[in-house]
Amino acid sequence: MKLLYQYLSRYKLLIILALLLAAINQVFSLMTPYILGNYLINPYASKVEAFRAGAEQAYFNGILLGLGLIIGSAMISRIAKAFQDYAVNVIIQKFGARLYTDGLKHSLQLPFQEFEDQRSGETLSVLIKARADCEKFITNFINILFATLVGIVFVTIVAYRLSPMLPLIYLVGAVVLSLLTSFLSKRIKLIQKNIVKETTSLAGSTTESLRNIELVKSLGLTDQEISRLNNNTNKILDLELKKVKSIRSISFVQGTFVNFLQQCIMFALFYFLFHDRIQLGDLMMMQFYSFFIFGPLQELGNIILSYREADASLQNLQNLMQKEVEQEPVNAVNVDDINTLAFDKVSFQHKSSTRPALDKVSFSAIKGETIAFVGPSGSGKTTLVKLLLGLYKPSAGSILYNNIDERTVSLNSIRKQLGIVTQDTQLFSGTIRENLKFVMPEATDEAVLDAVHQASGKSILARSDKGLDTIIGEGGLKLSGGERQRLSIARSLLRQPRLLIFDEATSALDSITESEISETMEEISKERNQITILIAHRLSTVMHADRIFVLEKGKVIEQGNHNDLLDLKGLYYAMWRQQVGAEYAE
Template sequence: MARSEGPLDHQYRGEHPLRTLAYLFRGDRRRISAALLVFAVKHSPIWLLPLVTASVVDTVVQHLEITRLWSSVGVVLFILVINYPLHLLYVRLLYGSVRRVATGIRSALCTRMQQLSIGYHSRVSAGILQAKVVRDVEAIEQMVQQSSDIGLGAVTVLCGGLAIIAVRTPQFLPVFLVVVPAAAVLVMRLRTQLRTHNEHFRQDVEHMSSRVFEMTRLISVTRAHALEGKALNRMNDSLRQVLNSGLRLDLMNGRFASLAWVFLNILGVTFLTAAALIAYYGVWAITPGDVVMLSAFLTTLTNSTTTLLGLAPVITKGLESVRSIGEVLQTPEVEDNAGKAEVAEVRGAVEFRGVSFRYEGAAEPAVREIDLSVAPGETIALVGASGAGKSTVLNLVIGFIRPTGGRLLLDGRDMAELDLRSFRRHLSVVPQESILFEGTIRENVAYGMDEADTERVRAALRDANALEFVERLPDGLDSLVGEHGARLSGGQKQRLAIARALIRDPKVLILDEATSALDTRSEALVQQALARLVRGRTTFVVAHRLSTVRNADRIVVMDGGAIREVGSHAELLARGGLYTALQHGQAA
């Protein structure tokens, strides 16, 4: 696979996720640097105000020149007024970068999902991949944004506050360097206890939610057996558990809030008293304004340190999400088409020469030593019990998997040497369950065929026995099918799938149990449409109901991953072998 420029072109795994983040944001380095500078300026009021307050207090207490008061007020007003435009500039610079990077990661994940092998997708849940695209990327966004907004704010206050203390009252700097971290650690220990109670409350709420779901599902059984009282008692037990857990949590929240408030205020009063006594007795040369400033900085710096410690869970979650997306972006299980010959034209001749395939970790091959030559335009039906290897053969033809033994030829060319993406432009698949996306009928039928006009869409629908029901819909071709085609019946969805195949005019056609889930009337309409669809095309059909394949040019009977019989319907019945046994078994 040719490597793409951008988020896919990186190690991701085996390195610290912070380095990965630096790589992801490499294109926005200048914007982020500018955002950090703007933030430092716009956040300056938090650590400048205590200094300005000290100047105002000294002016009043010591009766200094009044111009000093106006200068202090002017500085305060200026730094407050410029906050608004600077904040907007900061949001534009930083949040814009974060959003662009998140979009790039999501695009890279979706790109890699399209490149990953079908074997990978069969093993990894679609829900897990969806969570990586949605939740993991969102966790990275939140980590960067909160670290910037909250963390950078706390760092700015700490650096600015400590710098002012070091310049104006250096003798108090060692006190701050000891007291502030100690106070912050104590507050965080209280929060840790609170987190445990929050976890217990969440688990109780989840248990209650499970009980509610269970109760609603069993209402018919409960009412039928007059067990309403029993069900309500079970539900009330869960409700009481949530009540007690919630009350304990509220009490713990109250204790934490009160203890933290009392502790920090006692610390502040103690520090204020000590500073006042030092100023009063002239132990150190500090002014009344310095006393007020130091008291304000104690609370501000303690809160900032606590905030930084509190960011740890958010940062940990974000970095873990970086590792999580790396599992997808750097997985080696991709379909290898790099440097291989493109398929510009297909006649439809397919030949299996001793083809075998073994799934990873399987003890036995799924198919073994298959020899089969299919002429252009021939219809081949694959029949046999579940696990016989039929679906594996289809996946080999589509190119979802490549043979682990033997050779598979397309028009005389080894498919191992072909770019299978270009081959699939000449192929269509009609699966057992039609896959429709939320959109109009026109969009679903002409999916990937932007050049298809209305007449071409209508012709495909007509040949698929679908035009009649489409024209009865209020909006015709522009009618919405609903999510997964929820507004259509099974037969209607399957006929749309056939129309989608017809409009592509494929040379190779795959029909995988295309009528197995339909009622008799719908099956008849679909079979008529399929008869038009297979005409002149190399077709591989998998079906459990043998009545649907009797008109195939040849029927291939499989068992245990090997071909046991090949022939027409009449020839196989005349032999009285495995096909005849399958036929009698279904008739019974």
């Protein structure tokens, strides 16, 4: 719970104010029985016969004064309660927003490999659950637990004035009830941890299903997905039922103990009344106080439960926050304009792999040049892209930008000059304008339209009823594959990149659309405004490249232009024959 205290310490003044208002609210609530006993029952209600002898006016004046005091106390209590609720809501809203934004910020700054090992919905579930559970605990602590503690102190003082023995019954009862509840609720902590774990897993699975809804519905897998998700839901249900049984057991024990304690207090009060140590009004007052104190104490089980839930959720969040984020190098050098790029014997191996994904790969490129990497599946093309984007760090060797080692370069300065078009176009729900300006919010509509024109995407706007304001749906569901790819190209061009990467940009397209996109890529390359890197499996898309590197099992085994590689009669030649046909290979 250190994380909870760490965040709450930022709102000390607000918390002190909320606790002060809770104390005022509770004290003035407890003033009503006190006034009733000491200002109405003892001096007036128990002595009615004396006032009937001619002191009616004094009787009614005293009654009116007592009722006025009760009304005044109730009014102060309600006003304090209103401000208390407002202060508590301000605290939990500020706390929740800060916790969520810090958690989200930290998550987005984690190394890319962290996201490869888990589902995005799981991270979101951790953040939402921690926020909700902590807000619930804070509310219960201030509004119930703290207020009850103030009430116990107040009642103890009043009871001590009547008899030093009377407070012992209240204090011993409160302590025993607290210890009993704490002992019984220990089992809930373990159950709650499992619930949080399964809920997080369910959130990840559900997010995946919704994100891939097109595949699910297209293949008639709706019932299968429902069944799969229901399995997780049923696990959570079983755990929740176990928790409910534990809570009901605690509530039963609490209720039985509180009822027994109230009868003990009642017996003691009648005992003191019989020996003239208290008056009738005092008996009524203390009986009211037993309900005031022990009623909220029965909620102690729920408070401890909310504590257990917050503790389990915060532990998950703590585990997330303890993961190391991407760090910029000390005294990082800013590269403002990428003119050269080089790999110097770069190797990379995944933790779970038995061999390097890339093995001593070397190449160089200068501004205006177009280079390409081809090879069969598993040859290291995807790894190469992730190294270029800074998502992976080399296991050995160096990546050089303008002859400066990447280890000393500010990655942000590099990434702001990158443009990437991937096989899976990553578009967002919203308008065409919002999707394009995602990479450059300050871009003008003129710049946006120019980028669309460069990407040969005018036909998209021509058939869109609202132009740039046309909604394209999540992931661009309302667009064809070619249209999504053209928007992805336009988005990359909008930021005028110095390093433009096409990663299997046409592999998911039909041959006609592939040819059109390839022509667009070739036209962009001819402008020679940047270093262009093509990653492809289909060789027809890289024929125009200045140099082509052939990868196999993580190594560069051939390099040259298209014609040179065909003359070598090696792997490139074999791939060309397989894809295009023997008649085009001669």
